[in-house]
Amino acid sequence: MSPIFKAALIQLAPEPLNPTSNxxxxxxFIREASAQGADLAVLPEYHLTGWVADSNALTTHALDWETWIQKYQSLARELHINIVPGTIVQADSSFKSTCDSTKPGSLNQPSLLNVSTFISDKGEILGTYTKINLWHPERPHLTPSSLSTPHTVLATPLGPVGILICWDLAFPEAFRALVQQGAKIIIIPTFWTASDCMVEGLRLNPKAEALFVExxxxxxxxxxxxxxxxxxxGGNDDDGPMGLSQVAMPFVGKVKGSFEGNEEGLRVVEVDTEILExxxxxxxxxxxxGREDWHYGYSHGRK
Structure with a gap:
């Protein structure tokens, strides 16, 4: 496996509740990334629907999540590129068989999960991650992953990969849980806006969220x-997603070629994993x- 791979950052500005267009x-963008020699294409959180705080609207599209995953699998096979299709909200698997899917609010509301999937360049699903740390506006509508389900590292053509989602970035424990299993690459699809810190934070620093993320x-x-x-x-709204999609590395910080703003577009960034070593x-x-006398409640390479 080469120590260098190319990651395509696809900073999509999703149209609300329009998965076909998105x-x-x-x-x-994925086809363009493949043409530029990208080995991995990553899309944002909620890239098919945008974030809409409406359980019924989300359910309508969440019932059809498998259709979109299969489309991405076909695209990965065709283009021989690994794809992380952001996140796709999924209704729990038991819901379709127990209700009329044309009326998502007609019976018990299903559990809605915010799920990210790693699809290999052969079109195989190598693993999934369901968001654990929900952002406050998500909590009335989504169900977090059970804390009894640990963060899991995926064996991929790029090496050992962990997936986190958006607000997970705020929790170093999530990273440690992946690193202790050997993760070298951590992928984070996100829907993060410049106004998430609310009026108080913006009053102190209009760029507070960008400072947080960077x-x-x-x-x-x-x-x-x-x-x-x-x-x-991405997007052109100052209150909407703020972009800043990037690859971050030790020594380097933000890798050359990453986004500096919130414009919709594609950046293909070269990643040298020898830097990690x-x-x-x-x-x-x-x-x-990994030391036997490691003094915290977690370890690397030790049970």
């Missing part, structure tokens, strides 16, 4: 000697976590 634009990504890359692939939604040789974070 998929069409996403697939065009700082946290850099710190997570350094403190875990890992590569972080962060892909946010050099960072570990320098900082020895993983080595320390």
């Amino acid at each position: 998929f069409h634009r996403a697939s065009q 700082s946290a990504l850099t710190v997570r890359a350094f403190e875990n000697t890992c590569c972080v692939v962060f892909v946010n939604a 050099e960072a570990e040789r320098h900082y020895k974070v993983r080595e320390d976590m």
